[in-house]
Amino acid sequence: MDVQENAYNKRTAAPTQPDATWRRFKYPQSLYRYCALLLVLAFLAYAIQALNIDLARLSGFFGRLGELFSQRYYPPDLDYIMRPKYLHSVIETLQMSYLAAVLGIVISVPVSWLASYNMSPWKRVGYPLARLFIMGCRSVHEMIWTILLVAILGYGFLPGVLALTLFCIGFTGKLFSEAIEKIKRGPVEAVRATGAGELSVFVYAVLPQVRVAWAGISVYTWDVVFRAATVVGFFGAGGMGWYLRESMQLTALHDVAAILLSIIIVVIISEVLSAWVRKRVARAMA
Amino acid sequence: MTSATILDAKTAHIASCSRRNRATRYGIYLAIFLVVAWSVDVLIIKDTDWARLGNGTVGRTVMQFLNVDFSIVPDLLWPAWETLLMATLATLLGLVLAIPVAWLGAYNITPLGRFSYSIGRVLMTLSRSVHEIVWALIFVSAVGLGAMAGILAMAIRSIGFVSKTVSEAIEDIDYGPVEALMAAGANRFQILLYAVVPQVIPVFLGNAIFEWDINIRRSTIMGLVGAGGLGFSLFRQMAQFNYGGITTVVLAVLVLILFGEIVSRYARKAII
Amino acid sequence: EDCENPKALKYSIIPTQDTVRELALYKPVLKLLEEETGKKIEFYMPTSYSSVVEALLGKWVDIATLGPESYVIAHGKDPSIEVFATYYKKAHGVQPAGPGYKSTLITKKGSKFDSIESLKGSVLLLVDPASTSGALIPKSLFTKEIKEPLDQYFSRVAFSGGHDLSTIAIENGKADAAFVATHRFMNTVDAGKAKVDDFNYLWTSPRIPQDPFVYRSQLCPDLKAKIKKAFLDLDKTPEGRKYLDNVDSEKFVSMSDSDYDIIREAGVK
């Protein structure tokens, strides 16, 4: 600090003596913070103990993992995934996830509007119902949805697609409604001030603000649904999950590796594609 | 200055612009619809055995599920608690691991340009591409049976979602505060800490809570690797064909997630 | 000595429909095992075969109960996985007495499927890809009978995920025919979900050995002997008897690797 700066400090500090005891966290808060920290640590210790987690097993973790991948998963059995039957199941999986994602997203638009705290047009009844619906969809794992729906509807793609649709609503509905909850209030107020109805407010003040976020979430959702679709076949709901289960059961890890590889390839292709689509969509929406 | 005809021409121009936009939009909708129709045809209309669905067994099975078996509720208390603990540990671990990945994978703050950005993105893709069932199997080989394998599997899955959403949040932060700090001569780390972190904290915590409830859901299948919890209870009910019991376990998961919602409501209020 | 003598033994079992019914019954059995070996027993009950096999291969588990086929697979990957005993089943309905069971092809009585020929073009249910009686035996031995792969003979081949699920699916008409294991089928019957007389039994396989109890052969010989003894003597204590009753068995009998050759003949490597 140079001389000038000190001089300035003195001069500005001179007229009044500001409270020299200012603290970022005043007394009770500071205590609460330490208590909270302590509680978190105690909870961690308790949880580890209650779940019988033996941390000693982590020693040599990466070595074992490396060995596992280099010896048992590598090399992936590429012939396995090049069989037409398998490739056909990949197409089916893609179709299933596509269909479920489109259905789920279409259903999610009105549901998430109802389920957004700030913009719900029907707060008393619609809001809690929509929330509960989204939560119900989300509380059941996609594999369990599959098992349940297979039990009800029998084997085939129908229970698979439905399970994925429900899964998709649980996921998208929540993200969509959260995107709505984050919008700026200004434009909403401006549109409301013109005397527009709730639907117009949604179309003009909400949609333009969430459009890009929603497009992103939708593409991402498809991604997530696709990954989920790779396992609904475990329980007879169609797609490549069947092959994954078979090779896992047979501990044919080279096949498992190959299947994972094929999933990753599809995902990467879809990611490149979706980045491109998103760019196009963003431009088209501008 | 402007005559009425020019005004008319402009009006017509704007109308045609929006019409053109509308045309492309409808084109896209049509394409989406056609693929949907094709998929519906192949997967649902042709594949489903409608006769079998029509013979009343569907209704009967649904009724069996609706006959909720509350007698098993006491048996679910400890597993529910275990599930909660597992999901919490997995989420915490996942969040800690997600922070560096998000940092690498956000193009506006990634430390080494394209190189580190790609690493971040690859990690995100890997973590999300592989289903938790497969991760669980991998971790059984690495740490044996039990809750740890399940927790690791869930944590790895969490990385993908949290780091992706957080890095996206980082990519579209308000640049004003960043400029203000740049103008004050702050270094990169300080800008990260003061202009970026406060802006993405709501997203991070929001997604942490979301991920927590996804993990509650996930932990219901971690019974596969001996992780116990509600997943094992669910399996027991299924193995015994106690349809009503299955519904009860599913309801128990719903209660846990409802609990998560309430916690998240409070947390959100406190933080944002 | 160059053998393993761990402080605690890790024992893993896959819950099947019958073993999951009374979790309380495991406790006395584990206690007997603890007393016999003088070791602490860590017990794991995951719900998938593959994770037990992976854990065995990773040496995270010392004693395990596997399915016949997953045993053959695991033994193929790591010959130090050694079978030592299995249940000796009571005769019950379609299930014969002995250390094994059979795979049988069922259809709903009164449906048009009353012979193997009538099944052409129908919907077949298998249990899951690694199930011996529910997938493997049908795929190998039954196809010798029909001289055609299953998915050509039947219009659709699906997996139900459980013998009980298959049985009930047939009962409810959700599928036309299914291969189920005789003892699992009887469990479903005992649970009141189906009746023996409701079904046609169109084909029955040779005897398939029961779920093998295995340990890792690196364990010290006297420890292995104690473990084996604990199981073979289970029928001599009241708690053990209860446990055996629960799985419809009289006792444990000693088994060796060659008893599982029939599975290998069925095509498992």
Added chain:
Amino acid sequence: MEVQGLCAGYAGRSILKNVDFKVGPEDFVAIIGPSGAGKSTLIRCINRLVEPSAGTIRFMGRDVVGLSQSELRETRRHIGMIFQEFNLIERMSVIDNVLTGRLGYTGTLRSLFRAFKHENVRHALTLLERVGLTEHVDKRADQLSGGQRQRVGIARALIQNPKLMLVDEPTSSLDPKIAREVMRLITEISHELGIPVLCNIHDVQLATEFCSRIIGLQDGVKKFEGTPASLDKSALDEIYAMEVL
């Protein structure tokens, strides 16, 4: 329009305390007062963007405070509002932003597909020319400078053909010449349509120049009401008295 005993606040903290005033037809009323006095809050109470906690607001023969949702919508159509922070819809074009001003009159289906009537589009273009944005008609709102944005906001309010204009610092982002022009424009429209204007404004000089009446607000309390001529030094001192700095 007539306001009586208006009180309002945020989360328990009361901001406006018992404010009364009247606005006659063609009145151009300026509200002045120090920062944080509650000027914006007052303006926003009139069309119930902030819910008043007590008082009445008579407008078009009804009490705005007691209106049902659909009546409120109907009333808001007739009130044009210009915001301090513009509140444009960033991702829409300038013309679309202006057209949102017509939403109160547009059917649900039309608004769903953004199919505004031809005459509205014409009107919008005329207004945009009037505020000097003809070149920017197709630009997205987020590509405009502060001043340009403010003018879009003004056009949006004008397209409503309002019966009352609420204006929250219309000139704070404009340079002095445009600020004058905008104030003149608002005055003109007020006269043309014969409607009253209620306007928050920091610039006392602009207020005295354009407005027919001035209300001074301090800490949520009305401290002054009168013609610009009567706003003398002592009145100003009273309005801005509490300020520290």
Added chain:
Amino acid sequence: MEVQGLCAGYAGRSILKNVDFKVGPEDFVAIIGPSGAGKSTLIRCINRLVEPSAGTIRFMGRDVVGLSQSELRETRRHIGMIFQEFNLIERMSVIDNVLTGRLGYTGTLRSLFRAFKHENVRHALTLLERVGLTEHVDKRADQLSGGQRQRVGIARALIQNPKLMLVDEPTSSLDPKIAREVMRLITEISHELGIPVLCNIHDVQLATEFCSRIIGLQDGVKKFEGTPASLDKSALDEIYAMEVL
């Protein structure tokens, strides 16, 4: 500070065209001009928030345009900046916002734990008192009114003890009295520290009142430079000539 032949633009479109001027010590230079003239752009070029495409900016004996990243940081510490849109960190408290002005002088570890030096905290409190925000010290920035936020921004710039102040419309959200006070405050500091101020301002009257020199910008070209006294009607007309409305 001296600026020569400065050109800048966005995405190919050039905004500033060959601007030259000098700022002496204790100079208070106002930049006036119509909306969209490039005033903000000019200010932001000085500390390279907008990268100039040509020209030199001499400050503290160096050309800012050629500095490396770390030298630029070092230089920016000495330049306080006040933004048109405040650019506060919304979710931090007022005092923390002010303290961010010291980040250029604070070590990484200290800034990680927000452990600012005690003297900085005192300084911040003094400054907050000076701008009349003592009561709001612990409030979060997003709970302030426009005027209050602007004053936080001013305190943040002042805590840098800058050698040059860049100011982008400091008064656009303030009421006239506070606006004057703020301008006076900035003038005072400028004299106390003997540093020059470069200030965008819409309000020509405020500019002539407080500034020692005025630069008129129109469409990216310098149209006027001189003392407030020499800014007559014809000069103003030239600066604001192109405006349509």
